[in-house]
Amino acid sequence: MSSLLLAADTAGYTLPTTWRALTKTGYFIGLTGSIGGLVTHAATVRPALRGSTGAADDIAVLRHRSAICLAWSGVVLLVTGYFQLAARVARAGTGMPFSDALAPGHIWHFLRAPAAKGAWIAQSTVFLVQNLVLLVTAATLIGLFTRGARRRLEPIALAALPLALAVTLITAVPATVPQATDDLLDLVFTQIHIVSGTVWLGGLVLLSVLTGARRHLSPNAGLLWADMWRRFSLVAMICVAAVVLSGLWMSWEHVGGISQLWTTGYGLALLIKIVLVLGLVTAGAFNQLWLMPRMTQARRAGETASLFHLTLRHFPKVVWGEVALGLAVLVVVPFLTGSARTEAGSPQAESSTGIFAAGAALALALAASLYATAKASDALSRRPAAATDPA
Template identity: 65%
Template sequence: MSFAHLAATAAYATPPLFRILTKAGYFVGLSAAIGATVTYATAVRPALRTPETEPGDADALRRRMSACLAWSGVVLLVAGYFQLAARLARAGKGMPFGDALAPGRIWTFLRAPAGKGAWVAQGTIYIVQNVVLVLAAAALIALFVPQVRRHLDAVALTALPLSLAVSLIGAIPAVAPKDVDHALDPVFGQLHIIGGTVWVGGLALLAILAVPARGRFGENAGALWADLWRRFSLVALICVGAVLTSGLWMSWKHVGAISQLWTTTYGFFLLIKLLLVLAMVVAGGVNQFWLMPRIAQARRADDRSSLLHLTLRHFPKVVWAEVVLGAAVLAVVPFLGGSARTEAGSAPAVSSGSIFAAGAVLVLTLAASLYVTARTSDALARRAAPAPAAV
């Protein structure tokens, strides 16, 4: 069935162009800020502190890291403003997006009183969210100042919780949830968003950091980058688990049957997203089962030339492929409006004990598979390592 036929027969409203651009841009902003700060805290910062790191390589990485964090603050600030204007353009009877960009109109929108049954005005939630967003962006943008870069740790670790709070605060419902399902929706939604932004944003950050490697890092930088990739691989595995676990819940909520993936417009876009995520997982598998063991072998053999080639030339190529796939996922997200169940006339999803039991089994199976993946990668790395020379 063609996409045109789907659009003509299904109750699906194609989002306006401003909505597509602002929503995708907002997730790019979150990926830049959350992905960069979490990756710095969990991978870059620990790697910089290892005894093997050469001072020159550490200084080069800190400078590049500071610049990336500073620009991520700019992206977050701009994306947040356009996202806020888009909310106004879609509120009530709506208005042209160009008119919604006016600060006065945005302020009036934010000061609107709470609706009936709401425990707080939605505008109040948006105000708090955007105040935190400005604070996070300001902290990151301050890294453009050379004197502030001396305090990279303090700035990055301050911006990290603020960046996470931007997403978490925005998910707070203005109206109390009706039931357990409605209470769980924002929880799984945030798990999905944060897991995805750390995954995609972290990959993009490390890929960018590796670009100027030939001119900025020394011949011994392979050890530093081997440690970086190893640490982020673990972070990526956790993110994959979070994305897939939350994705199971969200897919069940919005898709009533497998066939709805190709018989509804929502399902069509969801299927594209699933295939892109699967491709990212496959690319990550190449890193885990092929590149990481080779890197471990070169590191233990003290083969600096091979280690530098693998970590700064070969590995980033695969990572860039993942970044492109991740960008494609973010481009698809704005089209996931509505529900395949609604389009197909299926009954809404209602949780039960059996649903939660089946979900628990799937989650445990997923957790076990990710654990096996990590252990298998470690085993391959040990097996690839050469035996110690006899004395």
């Protein structure tokens, strides 16, 4: 990837500095852990544990491990958020060395900067509010390291969830009123892309880490985990739809033709990202059409050992591969700077009734394909299985 982008540098594409690439990737990792972890806990782990009739010890182990994972996500969010703020300071105005931007004095001066002429709110105020919310979110999650807070895991996690979402959503507040519909749509689709992507990857990370507790779980824990994987598969499918649709809009905005994917620096970075996301989607389809039906078959047949193997040994191996691909996507994100249209000298994108109609048709087609995938998975789960244990 690096050699391709370096080659594109001569065509007007500027590689981000090392500190910029690291801080941006780190920031998205922080969002992934907090937003993805909290949404997955609320939509997958919590309802599965509450509805489980399994051993109380299994529930206690997973609840404790989930709390610790969320606590660590608070630490990561706090650290990466600070570096991201310093990166903003380093790039503001005439700029300054990143090492100098780390100083609290420079950060405080940046957060007190006055509003630009014509702005209804200072951009610095937006960043100030965002980072105050980030601080509260991180502190709330870090508190789960204490035994007393872990006993109140559910209300604390539910309280932290809207705060974590606000950390990224606040940055979408424009300092000036958007002049065109496209500008507003850019803000909306960018946040949809960020939230859905972090929920998807963060959920995979949380559940993968939780499977590490399998040595402390009873043989019947496969039933509980089958329910969790089933719940998360629905969340993941929704996220896939949101990522694809928002990604299509953003790609149309910045890429004026297919050839720009390999003739511009932005396009090359986007092409690499697309390949990685396709790998994620392929792995998800494998889970939905091969592993999920086998888990359902094993559950109906009462094959406890096979279900435990599928849910806590085989399934996590595939998911860890998805996590690796997802992290690779985050590494690529900082290289998506500028626009392929600008590099190629193409005209800026302009929306029209035809564009919106095409987008609506794509959305319907995507919804239909996801529905068909879900129905196919359900049909496969009802087929007699010769062997449900892949070992």
